[in-house]
Amino acid sequence: MNTLSPRPVIVAKPSSASHCIECDARHRSVCNAIGERDLERLAAVANPRRLERGQVFIEEGRPAIDFFNITSGTVKLYKMLPDGRQQITGFAGSGHFLGLAVSETYAFTAEAIEPIELCRFSRPKLRTLLDDFPALEKRLLETACNELVAAQEQMLLLGRKTARERVASFLATRYSESSTCGPLSGRISLPMTRAEIADYLGLTIETVSRTLTRFKSEGKIALPSRDEVELLDPHWLLDVAAGQDSRAASFV
Amino acid sequence: MNTLSPRPVIVAKPSSASHCIECDARHRSVCNAIGERDLERLAAVANPRRLERGQVFIEEGRPAIDFFNITSGTVKLYKMLPDGRQQITGFAGSGHFLGLAVSETYAFTAEAIEPIELCRFSRPKLRTLLDDFPALEKRLLETACNELVAAQEQMLLLGRKTARERVASFLATRYSESSTCGPLSGRISLPMTRAEIADYLGLTIETVSRTLTRFKSEGKIALPSRDEVELLDPHWLLDVAAGQDSRAASFV
DNA sequence: CGGGCTCTTGATACGCCTCAATGCCCGTGG
DNA sequence: CCACGGGCATTGAGGCGTATCAAGAGCCCG
Numbered sequence: 001m002n003t004l005s006p007r008p009v010i011v012a013k014p015s016s017a018s019h020c021i022e023c024d025a026r027h028r029s030v031c032n033a034i035g036e037r038d039l040e041r042l043a044a045v046a047n048p049r050r051l052e053r054g055q056v057f058i059e060e061g062r063p064a065i066d067f068f069n070i071t072s073g074t075v076k077l078y079k080m081l082p083d084g085r086q087q088i089t090g091f092a093g094s095g096h097f098l099g100l101a102v103s104e105t106y107a108f109t110a111e112a113i114e115p116i117e118l119c120r121f122s123r124p125k126l127r128t129l130l131d132d133f134p135a136l137e138k139r140l141l142e143t144a145c146n147e148l149v150a151a152q153e154q155m156l157l158l159g160r161k162t163a164r165e166r167v168a169s170f171l172a173t174r175y176s177e178s179s180t181c182g183p184l185s186g187r188i189s190l191p192m193t194r195a196e197i198a199d200y201l202g203l204t205i206e207t208v209s210r211t212l213t214r215f216k217s218e219g220k221i222a223l224p225s226r227d228e229v230e231l232l233d234p235h236w237l238l239d240v241a242a243g244q245d246s247r248a249a250s251f252v
Numbered sequence: 253m254n255t256l257s258p259r260p261v262i263v264a265k266p267s268s269a270s271h272c273i274e275c276d277a278r279h280r281s282v283c284n285a286i287g288e289r290d291l292e293r294l295a296a297v298a299n300p301r302r303l304e305r306g307q308v309f310i311e312e313g314r315p316a317i318d319f320f321n322i323t324s325g326t327v328k329l330y331k332m333l334p335d336g337r338q339q340i341t342g343f344a345g346s347g348h349f350l351g352l353a354v355s356e357t358y359a360f361t362a363e364a365i366e367p368i369e370l371c372r373f374s375r376p377k378l379r380t381l382l383d384d385f386p387a388l389e390k391r392l393l394e395t396a397c398n399e400l401v402a403a404q405e406q407m408l409l410l411g412r413k414t415a416r417e418r419v420a421s422f423l424a425t426r427y428s429e430s431s432t433c434g435p436l437s438g439r440i441s442l443p444m445t446r447a448e449i450a451d452y453l454g455l456t457i458e459t460v461s462r463t464l465t466r467f468k469s470e471g472k473i474a475l476p477s478r479d480e481v482e483l484l485d486p487h488w489l490l491d492v493a494a495g496q497d498s499r500a501a502s503f504v
Numbered sequence: 505c506g507g508g509c510t511c512t513t514g515a516t517a518c519g520c521c522t523c524a525a526t527g528c529c530c531g532t533g534g
Numbered sequence: 535c536c537a538c539g540g541g542c543a544t545t546g547a548g549g550c551g552t553a554t555c556a557a558g559a560g561c562c563c564g
Contacts, residue, residue, distance in 0.1 A: 079408045081495035087408040102394045107401040134386060141389060142354045144396040149359040151403035152341045156331045158410035159339040159454030163552065194511060202411030204553055209512055226511075226561080243333035415520065446543060456521055461544055478529075478543075 019048055023119075025071040028095030033139040041132070045125040051112045058099055058110035066120050067099040073116025074191045077108045078199065088200040090150070091192065097143060114191050158202045161243065166201040167211040168240035171221070175231055186231040187224075271300055275371075277323040280347030285391040297381060299372040303364045310351055310362035318372050319351040325368025326443045329360045330451065340452040342402070343444065349395060366443050410454045413495065418453040419463040420492035423473070427483055438483040439476075 020043040026032060034042050048071070051057060057068065060079060070092055077098070078088040089108060092098060098110055121129070130137050157169055174188045190197070198208045212229075215221045220237065222230040231237060239245065272295040278284060286294050300323070303309060309320065312331060322344055329350070330340040341360060344350060350362055373381070382389050409421055426440045442449070450460045464481075467473045472489065474482040483489060491497065 077404075079404060081408070081412060083495055085412040085495065087411040089404040089407045100393075100397050101401070102397045103401065108404055134389075137386075137389060137393060141352075141393045141396060144393060144400060145352050145354045147400055148396060148403065149353070149355065151400060151407065152329075152331060152360055155341050155403065155406055155410055156333070156339040158407055159451075160333060160337040199411075205511080206513085206554085207552060210552095213512070243335055243337065445541095457543080458522085458545085459520060462520095465544070 019043055020046060023071055025069065025095040029069055029071075030097050030136060030139040030143060031069065033135040034133055038133070042129070045121055045129060047120040047122075049118055049120060051116050051118065053112055053114050056109060056111045057118070058106050058108070060107065060109045061105050063104060064099060064101040064106045065123055067097070067123065067126050068110070068121070069119040070094055070096045070098065071117045071119060073112060073114050075110050075116060076113050076192065076196055076200075077110050079108050086199045087202065088196060089154070090147075091200070097140065100140065100144065113193075113196060163201075163203055163207050163211055164214075164245065165240055165243055166203060167197075167208060167215070168237050170197065170201055171229060171231060172234070172237045172241040174229075175234060175237070186234060188229050188231065190227045190229060271295055272298060275323055277321065277347040281321055281323075282349050282388060282391040282395060283321065285387040286385055290385070293384070294381070297373055297377040299374075301370055301372060303368050303370065305364055305366050308361060308363045309370070310358050310360070312359065312361045313357050315356060316351060316353040316358045317375055319349070319375065319378050320362070320373070321371040322346055322348045322350065323369045323371060325364060325366050327362050327368060328365050328444065328448055328452075329362050331360050338451045339454065340448060341406070342399075343452070349392065352392065352396065365445075365448060415453075415455055415459050415463055416466075416497065417492055417495055418455060419449075419460060419467070420489050422449065422453055423481060423483060424486070424489050424493040426481075427486060427489070438486060440481050440483065442479045442481060 020026060020031065020039045021036075023031070031042060046069070049057075051073075057075075058066075058077075072094050074091055074093045075096075075098075076088050077090045077092060078086050080086045091113075092110070099106065101107060130140075157166055161169065171188065174190070175186075178188050192200075194205045194208050197203075198205045201208065212221070212223065216223055220231075220233045222232060224230060272278060272283065272291045273288075275283070283294060298321070301309075303325075309327075310318075310329075324346050326343055326345045327348075327350075328340050329342045329344060330338050332338045343365075344362070351358065353359060382392075409418055413421065423440065426442070427438075430440050444452075446457045446460050449455075450457045453460065464473070464475065468475055472483075472485045474484060476482060
């Protein structure tokens, strides 16, 4: 509904031969299915690249010839309707594997929302890698299952939650995910714009903004800067996210 | 939002030793990854059952100890909020594999919406089967990917489509899926109630009903009976589903 | 110290939900 | 065979939450 998608081009290309060894994302990603002594094999087919904000590297409807592993930064995945309405189906960060498609074409578009680094794998090369390392295929199945679970949760959000609950869910999820890779503070970062949050939650920019402002005036969050939120009452947020808002219905 | 979920119990248990050979769903399901001569192995761990409408066989939050393959009939998969709001994340028919979970617990509830037949697999037995037949694991990954694509499409529907577009999408999808397993007529069956359609599309019963009535009065569909729809203009429906409704905006 | 963003805030409109009544279908029993 | 009852579906009237439209405020960067 917001933003019109930009030009699809790939740039840069740094890194050396066996870059996989020193890859930050390795332990988080499916690549950890491959032992340290086989990393050369992996590095041989992994093609590292660097992209800037706004660059599209997977485009809905285009032939699915490559697969990607995000090694740094965040991307958004989205689908669009012909009139420009847009639904972001997820944000993918470091360690995320993208482009798994049975079909001949991609089902969504992927675009960097900040400077990112990623590894590209061509379809046939990934295929041989999968054949040689069955553990990798198992890991892929695992991550696919986890994504399915997340997708179902998001359907519940989009189909049945109020704006208030959606925003609370979004903050709560960001909170719990950020806490898995760093010290647990109430502070979370939002690398995406309000428009992107809105397109992710099935709302408008204005509603997202109003809801955040309301949380702030209720003393539940603080907004120190444009892209940071401080959760002053995480437990309360979780309740709202789950539909347990005390200020909602519940006529007891 | 509608309906309160019923009691969880499993009943019946027909069929003989090597039932897999004569299973209607075999060719459609992941079981087709196993050759005919190994079907005995499969049959040994597949536990067939019969369930009636309303019976729950997977319950959100419960330990994920079994996996299921639907061999006949239709089930609904849903998630619920504590106050009863419900989102159906999908309908699964013959050949559909269910319960794939990495987590210790199920992420959704599965309930028969008509009399069904299914096969149950215990987790450890499925595990050994997967180890012995890598092709089965590949098939599972394939189906998981397909479900992810469907889930993303549904997120677009729930987040950005109007009621009109949602109902049109629903009919169009049912149409194209039914045509893959039978003669291509404009007639589709709806084994689910209006309430279930509503919970699938993120709408209310009334809105679903009104929208169908409106399509009918516009001459685009016919409603010969409660659970049947005749598509009189499939192409038009597809356009509406894709957000190309001529009667909507588009101020040209 | 403007220019162009994104974000916030306000006023109003509208689509869908809610509540309520009626209609239809079908199984049950007289 | 028909009256009755209970589900489910349809239809109507009105309200609410979020979208839409429109300024204005804050921020970054040259």
